[in-house]
Amino acid sequence: MDVNGVALAYDDEGQGPPLLLLHAGIADRTMWDDVVPMLKDRFRVIRFDLRGYGETPLPDGPFVYASDAAELLAGLGIERAHLVGVSMGGHVALDLAIARPEMVDRLVLVGAGIDGWEHDATLAASWQEEEEAFERGDLDEAAWINVRTWLDGPARGEADVPKALRRRVFEMQRAAFDQENPAATGGWLTPSRRERLGDVTAPTLVLVGALDQRDFRRIARFLAGEIPGALFEELPAVAHLPPLERPEAFARTVIGFLGER
Incomplete structure (x- = not known):
């Protein structure tokens, strides 16, 4: 689908409430291959390659990750969706949840980054x-x-x-x-996501692997403490990419949270 001037590669499977999966910055949409079969009986699962990953090109010029996500959903006729994002994908999901709260039902952040963090x-x-x-x-x-x-x-x-x-x-x-392209510059809908965490209105679950980098375990606890009403869970025996390491356990956790009403 043409989204904001780029041919965005995506998959759209299943039936039920819309669920958008956002991949990590060291992966592409195929990182969800083992998880989607466990989700698509309950949800309409959409996943796409961010610019410069998988089958989506990275053309010259500025772009906004979360804007691509929002326009893809709009192009599919989806007004509101659950968001699940891992690492960079979690940061993109957070940006969309802050800037376009009307589009986000529930939010799951997995090993997500945040701006302004002083890393060890x-x-x-x-x-x-x-x-x-x-x-x-x-x-x-x-x-x-x-x-x-x-x-x-x-x-x-x-x-x-x-x-x-x-x-x-x-x-x-x-x-x-x-696909690296220095002439392409990715940006954000919200200038500082860290300063706007208190504005997140979507019910939020913050997940992090028990074996992840110490900084990202700290960031996860920070996010859970700053986002109103957020839940926190540390996933055992996994590092930064839980959907790849333990897809069944990850899917159960996500289904459990998204199924709450």
């Missing part, structure tokens, strides 16, 4: 290592750094995570690197 030295060093690998043209190593940082997490080694899952995340991130 360990995570900053990982980002620096990735940047150096990228600048010297070693895109494979840059992608593997992301796998180690986000999928393995700080508490596990490579041998502790299934090889097939590590390869799957590597391939999604590696493909995104091939």
Whole structure:
């Protein structure tokens, strides 16, 4: 579908209340492949590739992540939906919930980031290592750094995570690197999401993996404390990408929350 001047790749499956899934910044919409079959009997599940990920291109010029999400829903005739976002996708979902509250029914934030956060030295060093690998043209190593940082997490080694899952995340991130475009600049509907957390009106569940980076466990508790009425849950035995590591447990948690009335 053409959305804000870009051909947005998306999937639309199932019946029931609309549910929009927003992928992490080291993945694409296929990260939901194991979760969607457990959701589509209860919900109309929409997922799409953000610009520069999967099958969605990253053309020159400014754009707004949450605006693409809003326009996709509008193009599908959906006025209001549940939002579930992981990592960067969670930040996009939060932006939409603040700027367009009438469009958001319930909100699930999973290992979401937030603007204005001062990250610890360990995570900053990982980002620096990735940047150096990228600048010297070693895109494979840059992608593997992301796998180690986000999928393995700080508490596990490579041998502790299934090889097939590590390869799957590597391939999604590696493909995104091939689409990098310095002439494209992503932005936000809300200048500072952190300063507007008290304006979130959607019932919200904040999830984080028990094995995620310490900073993101701290951010999750911060979000849960600042968003009015938000619930908090730490998911055991997973790091930054719970839908990939434990899709069945993740789906049960999401269904349980979205099914509350």
